[in-house]
Amino acid sequence: MKKKRCVKDSLLKNILIKEENRIYNILLSMENGDEPFTLENVKNRIKGTVEEKINPDFYYHFDGYFKIKFGLGELSDGTKYHYELFKKQLKEYKPKLFLNEINTKFIDDFVYYLKTEKNVGNSGIGTRLKCFSAVLNKFVVDELISYNPCKNVTRPKENKRDTFLNQADLKKIVTADLKMGNLTKGLEITRKLFLFSCYTGLRYSDVMNLKKENIVDNQKIKITMLKTKEEVTVYLNDYSLKILKTANLASKKDKDFVFERRENVSVNRDLKLIGMRAKIKKHLTFHVARHTFGSILAINKTPINLIKEFMGHKDIRVTQIYMNSDEETSKKVMNTVIF
Template sequence: MRNSFSVKTILRKDKWKSDDINRHPLYYQIIFKTGKTKLPSGKYVNINQWDEKKKCVKDSLLKNILIREENRIYNILLGMENNDELFSLENVKNRIKGNVEEKINPDFYFHLDEILKNKFAIEDLAKGTKDHYDHLIKRLKSFRPKLTLNEINPRFIDDFVYYLKVDLDSGNSGTNNVIKCLNTVLKKFVIEKKITENPCIHYKKFPEESSIIFLNPDELKRLIDADLKLGNLTKGLEHTRNLFLFSCYTGLRDSDIKTLKKKHIVENKKIVKRQVKTKDIVEIPFNEYWFEILKKNDFDKKKDDDLVLKYTCNAAINRNLKLIAKISKIKKRLHFHAGRHTFGSLLALQGIPIHLIAKYMGHRDIKSTQIYMNSDEETLSNVMKKVKF
């Protein structure tokens, strides 16, 4: 629904500065359902500094100043509309001039929706991150369908955590993720002065067990050599294995594999792609293992904008991987992301410097890469047996 008001900067050609008739004042023109008004900006420009076609000043610095004030006025009017306030000429002027104390809508979910709408639009978040915030909203509304800003305090956080842990039987990791998203939102609430303190600062994270699953060299070989001929399941199992191995050989996430196009394979020498999750560019050098999988999928016949690998839904992929692990006699709960972990772990075992592993995996922080260093206890144990002190 379109808002019932508008704000824009105009040039008053009918007025001029008292000591310079060539300089005209800039006004903010405000139009609403029951009337309109013009408020002075305090800025003057020559007629040749005004872009008549675009209806704006030519100077970029001044233009930004005017736009910021337009946005401030717009947000004031938006708040008036959301609170069903009277749009009289006097009330509008008083609100903009700050002569009336602004009332804040007490509904917590109203402000939550506004913040997330802006966050999703401005930050271009990955789908997975948006899903986390959607999950937060679902959990909050199931706990407290109606919630006001005044109720956001340490006691509320304690009660909400109890609800997650006891009533919903949420694990430590799941609970921590929900509170992490809530903490991000409440930080913004404090900045915008909707609340005075973020009670999430008192929250102590629950300990989380490491869930890093990867294949060591022996397990990877067993998976490669496994006989997957199981009648009508054969084709799907073999394709799943190829997709998983492609992740093991490249370190790419499922979101990047399912969006990988031929144009991302630069001169058949390396993969250069913007990651779906982080939006950062990752470069993966050529190796014959991942290139061989592409060739199995008719890579040479593809056009630049064609997807190079057919990717089915994650549920089907992970279901197939469990069966493949059983056939390969791998006693691990295999899932697709284990391919990325396998890539990092095997590079570490080969002695690749950690900064290069971080680069190939597209990590922004080298701390994310450190989990792969010295991660294979069996291999380390064999190494230690050969050490002479």
């Protein structure tokens, strides 16, 4: 029987994490400021009897914010990944960044860098700006800065998530020739991950987090989704089982990952090449695989409540987004209607 968490224990843990982080920041600030580490100085700084100087380093405060948010369990592994990627790319653009350098122009320039140098699409840029704005909002609350310049930056319109593949498209991807020299292995891994998502509806984060222990009797997958923390059961079909056979599960331990590692950025870059090789004009991203799963189930007249269950949606209105069709399907429907 699972032990019930005590509310007081949770509150105490949160208070201790915050206090630990505050003391850590004080000590780090003293070290960076070459302040003598005497017992009296440390006691005075912790008690607040000495005015604390604000460290101007953005990344120093970002790490403190991130440590608290993740320590309190407010960030899922998927969200954690987005914050880490945001920091990584921001540091690549500006290795040393001070708080007083962050203004609307700086953010606009960073967005331009993401578009031109990193080939980040509108959805990715929107995610980076969302992370940036959340951090700066906290800095305003903590009185590190006076305002959040992200509020003056218009987020690009995200690509509509209504693209999905039909059976003919999937066959093209399965049979596409991906022999491209040293790119071949990465493309093959990405194709395998993408098709597995098409056949199971799992997000990229859940496919990459899938472990042998999540495969039950070679018949179904039971996994807690990283994004929603909801447990879902997905039944395996001939297509997904065929891919699992290539994963050599017999040689793996229960805690081992099923698939080879491949970064999300690399996967979406690979998918552009795979789309070209398969002669598919649709814009491929990993989310298209999940949309394909839901849409093909809908086309095959799967009850919407089952699609909702398989995809782990909390609200059926989210599932209805996947209940669309392409031009070919629409034509077939109209040709079979008797008026």
